[in-house]
Amino acid sequence: MADKDNAVFNTIQQAPNLRSNLADMLTAQIESGDLKPGQRLPTEQAIMTATGVSRTIVREALAALRAKGLITTRQGLGAFVSNDPTPRSFSIIPNDLQSIDEVLRVLELRMGVEYEAAGLAALRRTQEDIDRMQDRLDALDKALEQGGYGAQEDYAFHRSILVATQNSYYGRLFDTFGNIMVPRQWARLDKMTSAERKRHAARMRREHHAIFAAIRDRDEPAARRAIRSHLSKSAARFEELRDATA
Known part of the structure; x- marks a missing residue:
């Protein structure tokens, strides 16, 4: 992945809830338009490298975003920002x-x-x-x-x-x-x-x-x-x- 793609991430400080921190950061970038509708997200490995978190944390964060309708996944292609990423419902899990x-x-x-x-x-x-x-x-x-x-x-x-x-x-x-x-x-x-x-x-x-x-x-x-x-x-x-x- 190109360096410019890595730039959308900042290293996440180690904290008790890493999954939430990563999910919140991705959500903020989607809502701000930094990650645009239809844009492919970096690979799991690229996110791990950019943020310093484990693969498990990355997968849990992406699963949380999928549950909120912010991203979709395509077999063999990866994860993409939804075309209409505005959350349709609010929940606390x-x-x-x-x-x-x-x-x-x-x-x-x-x-x-x-x-x-x-x-x-x-x-x-x-x-x-x-x-x-x-x-x-x-x-x-x-x-x-x-x-x-x-x-x-x-x-x-x-x-x-x-x-x-x-x-x-x-x-x-x-x-x-x-x-x-x-x-x-x-x-x-x-x-x-x-x-x-x-x-x-x-x-x-x-x-x-x-x-x-x-x-x-x-x-x-x-x-x-x-x-x-x-x-x-x-x-x-x-x-x-x-x-x-x-």
Whole structure:
């Protein structure tokens, strides 16, 4: 491959999520037009040489771009930028959340969405919504009391808030997260003492019950404050974990 083709890549610094870094770099070059529709990507070997990452990382990154519709592959010819590389859908997959920094970015996004959703839910919720939220909250309480992660129950409770907005687009957007919005591998419950786990469960219960109570009572400002406080505290805990493991 010619040197000018190598120029589209910069050496990627070694980091916990190399696949994501390479995929993000390629995505940025496609979206900026540096890699144009129909253009053939350099070979796997050329990318490895230019970036310093392994063949496995290159293949995983290209697979991620194919899944997003940004590139296509042709047997015996290699990978090409799609003729219409604009992503048609947004998704967050588990491999995107292999570092605490990525988790924090998702929490920032969630805060923007759920802050507004909690306020709308407080204004628009029906009794059916409250019953659904109570059911999801009870399931979360039970999971936490039993010492579990409660990831699925947490997701179900937060999704019930978005459903209560009476705007189906909120729920559809939230479905792009699924229950990986806070990956289990970052909860680190197995590293906690029994007392720490109990304090964690009690804190989670208090925060979720405060959100529920505000929506139930149709208190829009309180609902917004409660969801922002909950997600901000979650972000702070992840920042502490990141700093402790840096």
